[in-house]
Amino acid sequence: MSDTPEPGISPAPNALPAEGAEKQAESRFFAMELPGIDPDELTGKLIVIEGTDGSGRSTQIALLTEWLESHGFAVQTMGLRRSLLVAKDIDELLAKNTVTRLTMALMYATDFYDQLENRLLPALRSGLVVLADRYIYTLIARGAVRGLDPEYLHGLYAMALRPEMTFWLNVSPEVAFEREFKKSGMISYWEAGRDMNLSNDLFESFLLYQFRVKKQFEELSRRHQFIELDGEAPIPTVNEQLRRHIGARLGIADTAYEPSQAFAHLWR
Amino acid sequence: MESPSAAKRSARKSSERGAGAPRRPYPGALVVVEGIDGSGKSTQLYLLKRWLEIGRYRIHFTEWNSSPLVKSATKRGKQRRMLTPVTFSLLHAADFADRCERQILPLLQGGYLVLADRYIYTAFARDAARGCPSEWLRNLYRFAPVPDITFYFRTPLAVAVNRILSGRPRLKYYEAGMDLGLSYDRAESFRIFQGMIQDEYDKMIETDNFVLMDGSANVNVLQAQMREIVQEKIDLKRFLTP
Numbered sequence: 216m217s218d219t220p221e222p223g224i225s226p227a228p229n230a231l232p233a234e235g236a237e238k239q240a241e242s243r244f245f246a247m248e249l250p251g252i253d254p255d256e257l258t259g260k261l262i263v264i265e266g267t268d269g270s271g272r273s274t275q276i277a278l279l280t281e282w283l284e285s286h287g288f289a290v291q292t293m294g295l296r297r298s299l300l301v302a303k304d305i306d307e308l309l310a311k312n313t314v315t316r317l318t319m320a321l322m323y324a325t326d327f328y329d330q331l332e333n334r335l336l337p338a339l340r341s342g343l344v345v346l347a348d349r350y351i352y353t354l355i356a357r358g359a360v361r362g363l364d365p366e367y368l369h370g371l372y373a374m375a376l377r378p379e380m381t382f383w384l385n386v387s388p389e390v391a392f393e394r395e396f397k398k399s400g401m402i403s404y405w406e407a408g409r410d411m412n413l414s415n416d417l418f419e420s421f422l423l424y425q426f427r428v429k430k431q432f433e434e435l436s437r438r439h440q441f442i443e444l445d446g447e448a449p450i451p452t453v454n455e456q457l458r459r460h461i462g463a464r465l466g467i468a469d470t471a472y473e474p475s476q477a478f479a480h481l482w483r
Numbered sequence: 484m485e486s487p488s489a490a491k492r493s494a495r496k497s498s499e500r501g502a503g504a505p506r507r508p509y510p511g512a513l514v515v516v517e518g519i520d521g522s523g524k525s526t527q528l529y530l531l532k533r534w535l536e537i538g539r540y541r542i543h544f545t546e547w548n549s550s551p552l553v554k555s556a557t558k559r560g561k562q563r564r565m566l567t568p569v570t571f572s573l574l575h576a577a578d579f580a581d582r583c584e585r586q587i588l589p590l591l592q593g594g595y596l597v598l599a600d601r602y603i604y605t606a607f608a609r610d611a612a613r614g615c616p617s618e619w620l621r622n623l624y625r626f627a628p629v630p631d632i633t634f635y636f637r638t639p640l641a642v643a644v645n646r647i648l649s650g651r652p653r654l655k656y657y658e659a660g661m662d663l664g665l666s667y668d669r670a671e672s673f674r675i676f677q678g679m680i681q682d683e684y685d686k687m688i689e690t691d692n693f694v695l696m697d698g699s700a701n702v703n704v705l706q707a708q709m710r711e712i713v714q715e716k717i718d719l720k721r722f723l724t725p
Contacts, residue, residue, distance in 0.1 A: 247618065248616075250568050250569070250613070250614035251568075251614065300556070300559075300560055300565050301556045301560075301574070304553070304555060314552055314581055315580070315585065317580045317584060317626060318552070318577050318580045321573055322553070322556075322577050325556075325574050325577060328567075328569045328570050329565075332567050332570070367622065367626075370619065370622035371622070373619055373622070374569065374616070374619060
């Protein structure tokens with residue numbers, strides 16, 4: 216009887232044990248199995264590259280794809296806001312900026328699971344290497360800096376697939392700013408976390424926001440054993456470290472790599 | 484009825500960094516009706532609403548699945564049959580979150596008596612019937628305020644299903660649970676699916692303090708019971724328009 220909820224605001228939940236998830240390290244999922252999935256069928260590998268804006272994720276993924284393909288591995292990529300189901304709706308909601316952080320977090324979760332079920336799992340069933348440009352960690356970090364309970368967010372992603380390895384390309388907010396600015400010549404509303412009213416000065420808002428996201432990543436890195444790399448190091452250096460780690464996991468002994476013409480400019 | 488200390492306790496427990504939960508308890512009250520399609524719950528809530536309106540109480544009526552912002556995504560997903568149990572559940576949660584944060588919570592904070600036709604238990608029953616883990620669903624909707632009263636209209640399956648099937652022949656794909664592959668026949672699939680949902684509702688009678696209502700009783704008899712329970716459990720004087 217005393218277990219029945221009182222009217223009002225829900226008590227703190229029996230939070231989904233992300234910690235407990237560490238114990239059952241053999242499970243392919245974080246805490247619960249997705250309905251209708253046989254984990255034994257998933258012969259491919261999921262490798263996650265995380266990092267804030269301007270940390271060099273996409274560049275590294277393009278290079279890694281080429282390197283893996285040269286070794287005969289088929290590669291698939293995934294990222295945020297790429298689902299068939301709701302990617303466009305999220306774009307619209309972002310443009311309008313009228314929904315609350317919770318609704319937004321749930322739309323991102325929908326986008327994530329749609330890709331998980333329709334892109335990631337089929338690829339892993341076919342034995343592909345999936346390189347994820349961001350994963351649940353960015354979504355958790357963004358929600359958490361906006362005041363959502365990290366345990367709630369972990370619970371939301373309890374049925375996400377546990378990656379084989381997760382790299383965190385760590386860069387300072389200042390370097391992130393320079394790189395983002397170089398890329399598009401301006402700073403976007405969301406990259407600067409303007410919805411959080413941190414500062415009316417966009418530059419300052421960007422730094423404050425990225426700093427908070429970085430703090431969340433530090434927390435997540437401890438909890439989920441990220442492989443942290445210095446994202447401010449030159450592209451070839453970061454790439455070499457990635458190749459060494461991934462090569463060891465996938466059994467690729469030869470980690471030497473020279474990019475093709477298309478990517479040669481990144482090597483300078 | 485909850486004791487003042489219990490109310491304080493639940494207020495204290497609401498965490499500082501909730502999943503959207505407000506930081507203070509609210510002066511409003513929330514009355515919810517639940518039950519499978521055709522159980523008679525909407526008729527009863529309508530009658531309750533009329534009674535309260537005529538009595539000049541500060542009330543607001545809200546329905547499941549009525550937020551415009553997420554509607555287009557839900558509609559498209561359904562039309563193209565792109566939804567899995569998990570994405571079906573998440574889209575409805577996003578929709579509900581929007582309604583909860585922009586309508587239900589502010590109304591409760593503003594001291595309204597809020598009447599909800601279906602609430603989170605609809606998602607718990609329906610999505611669990613589809614195979615989503617209950618624990619996951621419970622966490623997903625953790626931001627929702629716990630109702631003061633949840634009326635569960637339990638009507639014999641055959642009666643409820645026949646009310647629907649006789650009145651509205653065209654059942655939608657997800658509504659009929661066709662995504663579960665229960666039967667090629669839509670009406671038959673609907674029947675089985677509603678039975679599964681009713682089973683899930685039954686599991687919550689104890690755990691979620693449902694007030695069990697016999698959906699096969701006469702409409703006016705049920706309504707009299709409902710009004711009596713509302714008067715008993717909610718201090719209606721507080722909601723009188725001055």
